[in-house]
Amino acid sequence: MVPFEAAPAQLSELRRAVRSQLGSWGASAVTEEAELVATELGANVIKHVGRDVAASLVLELREGRVRLEVHDRSPALPAAPLGEACADSAESGRGLHLIAAMAHDWGAVRTSTGKVIWCELSLKTAGCEARVGRVAAVLSVYGQRSSTSSLLDLAALDDTVTDVITDLLHWLAAQGGDPSGALGRAQMHYDAEAA
Numbered sequence: 001m002v003p004f005e006a007a008p009a010q011l012s013e014l015r016r017a018v019r020s021q022l023g024s025w026g027a028s029a030v031t032e033e034a035e036l037v038a039t040e041l042g043a044n045v046i047k048h049v050g051r052d053v054a055a056s057l058v059l060e061l062r063e064g065r066v067r068l069e070v071h072d073r074s075p076a077l078p079a080a081p082l083g084e085a086c087a088d089s090a091e092s093g094r095g096l097h098l099i100a101a102m103a104h105d106w107g108a109v110r111t112s113t114g115k116v117i118w119c120e121l122s123l124k125t126a127g128c129e130a131r132v133g134r135v136a137a138v139l140s141v142y143g144q145r146s147s148t149s150s151l152l153d154l155a156a157l158d159d160t161v162t163d164v165i166t167d168l169l170h171w172l173a174a175q176g177g178d179p180s181g182a183l184g185r186a187q188m189h190y191d192a193e194a195a
Contacts, residue, residue, distance in 0.1 A: 001057070001058050002014065002058050003054065004056065005052050005057070006042065006045040006050065011038075014039060015035040017038075017057065018068070030122075031125060033102045034121055036102070040096070040098065040099055041070035042055070044069060044096075044117070048074070048076070049074040049076075053074075055073075057070055065122055067119070067120045069118040071113075071114065077108045077115060103119045104120045104121060106119040112179075
């Protein structure tokens with residue numbers, strides 16, 4: 001268990017804790033996804049419960065999955081049912097949709113002291129097929145089909161992908177990350193995997 005105070009400066013500590021624990025388990029394949037989940041769930045505590053409130057991150061290794069839980073003292077569950085957060089608002093639910101797109105499973109439950117929001121990531125190799133599946137889920141949030149056949153559809157798909165990337169870069173900057181560095185690393189990963 002990693003206790004933390006809900007503050008933007010603590011989000012990088014959560015990412016470090018996730019990276020360290022996954023490395024010790026030999027589960028580095030899901031480090032990026034797990035860091036993103038921990039950051040998003042920590043940011044949700046800041047936004048919806050309050051700054052500087054006590055919370056905790058719990059990591060567990062379970063039968064081919066990594067489970068991340070964020071516990072806080074508010075009994076309020078996400079307003080929209082899981083998987084139905086508003087796709088039209090940058091402020092409402094896109095982070096949870098991204099988590100849902102990456103996760104094998106996830107949910108939110110009231111506890112005797114507040115609530116827990118949890119997410120499970122599969123440890124199976126995240127190859128190109130898994131990446132394409134996650135992208136299809138993300139694009140569905142933006143109201144775009146993941147497979148197209150006409151040139152007009154390809155142009156709309158290109159615009160949607162550009163919107164997704166732009167939103168992710170804005171989100172990363174708001175969390176204190178480096179959008180240019182992330183974009184460069186993503187291009188390097190893509191080039192290496194496409195070769």
